[in-house]
Amino acid sequence: MTKSLLLAATLLASTWQLQASEPLAYQFDGPYVFNDSSAKKATKHSAYWVCNAELKHNYASDKQLTRPDNCGQLPQPLLSDTVKQIMPDSYDGIKKIVTLSDVHGQYDVLITLLKNQNIIDANNNWAFGDGHMVITGDMFDRGDKINEVLWFVYQLDRQAKAAGGMLHLLMGNHEQMVLGGDLRYVHQRYDLASKLLNKSNDALYGEDTEIGQWLRSKHTLVKINDVLYMHGGISSEWLTRELTISQANQIFRDNIGRSKKELKQDELLNFLFYGNGPTWYRGYFKDSFREAELDKILAYFNVRHITVGHTSQTQVLGLFNNKLIAVDSSIKRGVQGELLLIENGELIRGLYNGARQPL
Known part of the structure; x- marks a missing residue:
C-alpha cells in the first residue's frame, strides 16, 4: 500500500471510530481559517470545516465565510482586520x-x-x-x-x-x-x-x-x-x-x-x-x-x-x-x-x- 493510501485508510478508520463512539455534534467543527498572504492566491482567507466527520474547504468572499452544505450550525463569521x-x-x-x-x-x-x-x-x-x-x-x-x-x-x-x-x-x-x-x-x-x-x-x-x-x-x-x-x-x-x-x-x-x-x-x-x-x-x-x-x-x-x-x-x-x-x-x-x-x-x-x- 502506498503512503498516501495508508494515510487515507488511517483517516477513514479514525473517522469511523469517532462516528461510532462520539456524539453526533462532535462530527461538526470549525471553521478553522488560515490566512495566506501569497500574491498568487485570489483570497487570503482559507476555511476548513468538519461536516459530518468529513473535511470540507472553501474561501471567504469579501471576508464573509459561508458554511458548506450539510454542515450543521457552525459559525459563519464576517472577518475583520x-x-x-x-x-x-x-x-x-x-x-x-x-x-x-x-x-x-x-x-x-x-x-x-x-x-x-x-x-x-x-x-x-x-x-x-x-x-x-x-x-x-x-x-x-x-x-x-x-x-x-x-x-x-x-x-x-x-x-x-x-x-x-x-x-x-x-x-x-x-x-x-x-x-x-x-x-x-x-x-x-x-x-x-x-x-x-x-x-x-x-x-x-x-x-x-x-x-x-x-x-x-x-x-x-x-x-x-x-x-x-x-x-x-x-x-x-x-x-x-x-x-x-x-x-x-x-x-x-x-x-x-x-x-x-x-x-x-x-x-x-x-x-x-x-x-x-x-x-x-x-x-x-x-x-x-x-x-x-x-x-x-x-x-x-x-x-x-x-x-x-x-x-x-x-x-x-x-x-x-x-x-x-x-x-x-x-x-x-x-x-x-x-x-x-x-x-x-x-x-x-x-x-x-x-x-x-x-x-
Missing part, C-alpha cells in the same frame, strides 16, 4: 463595564447569561452600546464548544467597536497553555479536526490563522477607570520588579506560543507566565493574604479595585470591602454563571436569571 489591532490598555471616563471570566467552552451558558442581562440581543449581537466588556481569560479547554465561543466573541469584538464600545479579551493561563502546545485539557471533540487537518490543536490557532492572530493582539492586563483587570492576580513580586502594565502586555504578546520549557529558562518570563504572574496567581484567596498587602498593590497601580477570574467561586464575589472582585462564577461547570456590572461607579452582580444585586 479591526479586531486584530492592538488597542490601548488603559481607559478613563467609561460609564458602563461588564466583566466575566472562565467560560471554558460553555457557549450556551454564556449566551443565556448575556441575553438575560441585555448585553446581547435576541440574535446574539452586541447590545451594550458604548460600554466596555472585559473577559478575563480562559475561553479554551475543558468544554466542547470552544470554537463557538471564540467566533462569537470575535463577532462581539467587531460589533462593539462599531457601536463605540470595546471588548477586552484578556489572556488567561489556558490560552497560554493551548497556544504553547500544552494540550492536556483540550476536549476530545477536537481530536477529529486535528486528525483530518493533520495538525495539533495548538497549530489550529497558530500565527497563520485568523483566530490565532486575533488572540495574539490581545492584552493580559487592562485598566479601566479605577479598576485593574487580569486573569489570576497581581502578586507583591510584581512591585519589586517595578513593571508597568504596558511592559507586561508587550512581553506576553512577544512570547505567547513559546513552550513551557523555553519560558521557564528565562527568569522574567518564568515569573510572568507562571507562579506569581498575573495569569496563575491565586494568593488573594489564601488565609495568609492580608488587606495591607492588597492596599500596596492598589496604590502601585493607582486603582481602587482589582478584578480577577481563575479561582472558582459560586458567584461574583467582593472581598476586602470590594477592593478585590472575583468574577470566576463557575461558568465552566455548564449550569449557570454571573457577571459583574459597573455603572457610573456602582458595583452590581448580574445574575443568571437577569436579576441584578448590589455587590
Whole structure:
C-alpha cells in the first residue's frame, strides 16, 4: 500500500471510530481559517470545516465565510482586520463595564447569561452600546464548544467597536497553555479536526490563522477607570520588579506560543507566565493574604479595585470591602454563571436569571 493510501485508510478508520463512539455534534467543527498572504492566491482567507466527520474547504468572499452544505450550525463569521489591532490598555471616563471570566467552552451558558442581562440581543449581537466588556481569560479547554465561543466573541469584538464600545479579551493561563502546545485539557471533540487537518490543536490557532492572530493582539492586563483587570492576580513580586502594565502586555504578546520549557529558562518570563504572574496567581484567596498587602498593590497601580477570574467561586464575589472582585462564577461547570456590572461607579452582580444585586 502506498503512503498516501495508508494515510487515507488511517483517516477513514479514525473517522469511523469517532462516528461510532462520539456524539453526533462532535462530527461538526470549525471553521478553522488560515490566512495566506501569497500574491498568487485570489483570497487570503482559507476555511476548513468538519461536516459530518468529513473535511470540507472553501474561501471567504469579501471576508464573509459561508458554511458548506450539510454542515450543521457552525459559525459563519464576517472577518475583520479591526479586531486584530492592538488597542490601548488603559481607559478613563467609561460609564458602563461588564466583566466575566472562565467560560471554558460553555457557549450556551454564556449566551443565556448575556441575553438575560441585555448585553446581547435576541440574535446574539452586541447590545451594550458604548460600554466596555472585559473577559478575563480562559475561553479554551475543558468544554466542547470552544470554537463557538471564540467566533462569537470575535463577532462581539467587531460589533462593539462599531457601536463605540470595546471588548477586552484578556489572556488567561489556558490560552497560554493551548497556544504553547500544552494540550492536556483540550476536549476530545477536537481530536477529529486535528486528525483530518493533520495538525495539533495548538497549530489550529497558530500565527497563520485568523483566530490565532486575533488572540495574539490581545492584552493580559487592562485598566479601566479605577479598576485593574487580569486573569489570576497581581502578586507583591510584581512591585519589586517595578513593571508597568504596558511592559507586561508587550512581553506576553512577544512570547505567547513559546513552550513551557523555553519560558521557564528565562527568569522574567518564568515569573510572568507562571507562579506569581498575573495569569496563575491565586494568593488573594489564601488565609495568609492580608488587606495591607492588597492596599500596596492598589496604590502601585493607582486603582481602587482589582478584578480577577481563575479561582472558582459560586458567584461574583467582593472581598476586602470590594477592593478585590472575583468574577470566576463557575461558568465552566455548564449550569449557570454571573457577571459583574459597573455603572457610573456602582458595583452590581448580574445574575443568571437577569436579576441584578448590589455587590
